Amino acid sequence: CLEIMKKLLAEFFGTYWLVFGGCGSALFACNFPGAGIGFVGVSLAFGLTVLTMAYAVGHISGGHFNPAVSFGLWAGGRFSAKELLPYIIAQCVGAVAAAGTLYTIASGKADGYSMQSAFIAEFALTLFFVLIILGTTDKFANGKFAGIAIGLALTLIHLISIPITNTSVNPARSLSQALFVGGEPLSQLWMFWIAPILGAIVAGFIYKNLLQDHSERKRKNGSDGNGWHADNEKELGTNPIIASLSLGAERAFQLKYNSDVTQKKSLILEHGSLLLMQGTTQHFWKHQIPKTTKPIGPRINLTFRMIE
Numbered sequence: 001c002l003e004i005m006k007k008l009l010a011e012f013f014g015t016y017w018l019v020f021g022g023c024g025s026a027l028f029a030c031n032f033p034g035a036g037i038g039f040v041g042v043s044l045a046f047g048l049t050v051l052t053m054a055y056a057v058g059h060i061s062g063g064h065f066n067p068a069v070s071f072g073l074w075a076g077g078r079f080s081a082k083e084l085l086p087y088i089i090a091q092c093v094g095a096v097a098a099a100g101t102l103y104t105i106a107s108g109k110a111d112g113y114s115m116q117s118a119f120i121a122e123f124a125l126t127l128f129f130v131l132i133i134l135g136t137t138d139k140f141a142n143g144k145f146a147g148i149a150i151g152l153a154l155t156l157i158h159l160i161s162i163p164i165t166n167t168s169v170n171p172a173r174s175l176s177q178a179l180f181v182g183g184e185p186l187s188q189l190w191m192f193w194i195a196p197i198l199g200a201i202v203a204g205f206i207y208k209n210l211l212q213d214h215s216e217r218k219r220k221n222g223s224d225g226n227g228w229h230a231d232n233e234k235e236l237g238t239n240p241i242i243a244s245l246s247l248g249a250e251r252a253f254q255l256k257y258n259s260d261v262t263q264k265k266s267l268i269l270e271h272g273s274l275l276l277m278q279g280t281t282q283h284f285w286k287h288q289i290p291k292t293t294k295p296i297g298p299r300i301n302l303t304f305r306m307i308e
Contacts, residue, residue: 004083008090009210010061014053015094017128018065021156022046024102028163037159048156055142055149056135060211062259067091078260105164115188118165119195125157126169126199127206134207140229140286168192169199228256228286231277237308240282244275244304249297255287269301 025045029037037045054063062079064070067088073079101124105117113121132153136146154169161167168174174192178185213227231242246269253275257263269275277287 004086006211006213007061007083008086009206010057011064011087011090012094012097013128013131013206014057014061014063014065015091016098017053018046018049019095019098020101020124020128021049021160023099024105025156025159027102027106028160041159045156045159048152048159052132052136052149052153052156055145056132057211059135059138059141059258060213061087062261065091065094077262080262113164115191118188119191121161121164122168122192122195123199123202125161125167126196127203129153129157129169130200130203131207134203135211138212139233140213142232143234165192169196171196226289228288230282230286231305232282235307236282236305239279240277241306242277242282242303244269244277245302246273246275246299247271247302248299251296251299251301252290252292253287254290255285258284258286 022042022045025037026042029041050063050065053065057063062073064073064087070079070084070087070091074081074084101120105113105120107114107117133150135141136149137143157169158167161169171193174185174189178189178192213229231240233240236242248271250271251269253267253269255265
């Protein structure tokens with residue numbers, strides 16, 4: 001139940017970002033027909049929303065963000081039928097919530113934005129910027145391209161909000177300009193501090209408490225069971241080699257395919273078992289020692305990783 005809720009929240013935020021970023025970039029640029037981002041810019045904005053969220057929460061939900069994609073994956077045997085309707089509901093709710101935010105910011109004005117609109121924009125954009133940072137640098141995400149995803153997220157944020165606030169999402173950046181310009185920018189500086197900081201704090205709370213997989217914390221505390229994960233740290237190289245020696249009581253071991261969670265494999269690690277995972281295993285599969293309430297007896301697990 002907790003795992004599916006995390007997936008649905010990931011789909012909610014991913015679809016929200018797609019609508020907010022893609023539609024928002026087009027909506028807010030309308031006030032600047034001669035200097036707007038144009039069709040190419042809007043197309044780029046939509047693509048960047050998917051790219052950044054795929055890296056941020058794709059490891060949680062698979063990164064659908066679109067009912068048509070969910071239906072297609074289901075028809076292709078890559079997605080569970082029981083999760084289809086919940087996914088679609090989460091996606092639709094996220095899209096509608098984003099549209100509501102855009103409507104509030106736009107305020108029905110032909111040009112110009114209120115301080116309230118600017119506050120909402122800076123809050124929301126910083127929230128998603130920090131969510132993307134937290135998601136792409138998560139142990140269970142594909143962190144190899146985190147820097148690219150984070151940089152492109154900031155590019156997208158500028159495409160969206162230059163017409164609204166000239167884009168900040170960085171209190172230090174706003175302070176540096178306001179001190180030298182003075183006047184109105186200095187009088188509005190409070191908003192460019194409070195909104196981004198609040199957005200960042202809310203993002204941290206959301207990711208830590210609602211999206212993050214805490215199974216690693218349990219492993220570090222010595223708990224025998226652990227959650228789904230892949231050993232794909234940078235120091236392990238392109239194709240990690242992992243060897244695990246089990247001594248003592250028998251223990252179950254499970255693998256599941258990233259693109260199709262219905263594809264699972266289970267085996268029993270007996271005393272003296274040597275499990276070797278190499279090649280592209282860590283790219284396409286996750287593994288776990290499932291939790292159990294039954295006593296398993298004394299057990300030692302020795303894991304060896306080749307460091308490049």
